[in-house]
Amino acid sequence: MTVRVIGKEGLEGLLRALREEGYTVVGPLVRDGAIHYGEIGSIGDLPEGYRDEQGAGRYRLRQEGDLFFGYAVGPGSPKYFLNPPERLLFRVSSDGRGVEEEDGDDPGFAFLVRPCDVAGISIRDRVLLEGEYRDPHYLRRREKSLIIAVNCTHPGGTCFCLSMGTGPEVGDGADLILTEVSGKEHYFLIQAGSQRGKGLLERIPSMEASPAQIREAEGLIEGAKGRMGRALERDGLKELLYRSHDHPYWRDVEKRCLACGNCTFVCPTCFCTTLEDRMALDGSAERWQRWDSCFTLDFTYLHGGSIRSSIASRYRHWITHKLATWIDQFGTPGCVGCGRCITWCPVGIDITEVVEELRKGGG
Ligand code: SF4
Ligand code: SF4
Structure with a gap:
């Protein structure tokens, strides 16, 4: 698939295009001293220049560099939006109106998330959509969702996605795939992973990525594989x-x-x-x-x-x-x-x- 390149203006254009298509953009932002997922209005909301330090029972944010996606993951995940912590199923009134079901007016989310979270969504799909009993609420939100995976170049001290085969580079399940590179120039490689992603990519100005830009991004992902904070031996x-x-x-x-x-x-x-x-x-x-x-x-x-x-x-x-x-x-x-x-x-x-x-x- 063709790899394109965009700059910061292109990233802003992508967020704008998503909002114009009616999506609620959910991505990383700094709140209460941690990276959380929340509604993103512009690139100014992203955690530019933040890194996270993670260990067992320990999390700290510090400022370093100029990456928008220089952290690993925070405590929140897409499940807060696809299966909120609490949800009204129905209301029963005593005035003869009977049972009122929840109206099902679910927002369409565009998730700007890590490869491990894309894998997490695909596991939830198996559990909540592919078994004998399907969760209709999850189905409604999931059908309306768009996933933009941001490949990980700075894994955290407790990450072991490499052992689980879920990162630091995204596998299946993303509509668009981004990799951020900041060296002599600051840019984002961008690829479509679905027809919906392709349509969006066509809406924003981008250039074909050069072999050197692709090599640089691949080098960052390879480097991330060597800096996993943890490993899990899965044999047996x-x-x-x-x-x-x-x-x-x-x-x-x-x-x-x-x-x-x-x-x-x-x-x-x-x-x-x-x-x-x-x-x-x-x-x-x-x-x-x-x-x-x-x-x-x-x-x-x-x-x-x-x-x-x-x-x-x-x-x-x-x-x-x-x-x-x-x-x-x-x-x-x-x-x-x-x-x-x-x-x-x-x-x-x-x-x-x-x-x-x-x-x-x-x-
Ligand atoms: S986070 Fe889980 S493992 Fe840790 S103390 Fe709480 S229940 Fe136990
Ligand atoms: S490391 Fe595994 S078990 Fe622990 S929170 Fe992440 S997905 Fe869940």
């Missing part, structure tokens, strides 16, 4: 987790894990929700769907007791689902190697380290 991983059901290391994890659920909320693929009925004094009631986490005691509460009463069993369930049973259910691991669960765990529990400990124990 599923079997390792199945063998490790009674491994003593779960008790070590339990001593540190707070069962706060942060790892599940920041994870771009975790999809569990619960239902909540809210009653008002006028006799009306609402049914809401909201995110849930397998780390809460209530998650498996059945007939007077919780199936997973210990924190050890909840952590074991989470990691076994991510890296083993998810493969049996959906044909892919439930992890894209974004590292968020490591960075945003308040006590720094590290999924890659846990796997290493299980391996050491001869599990």
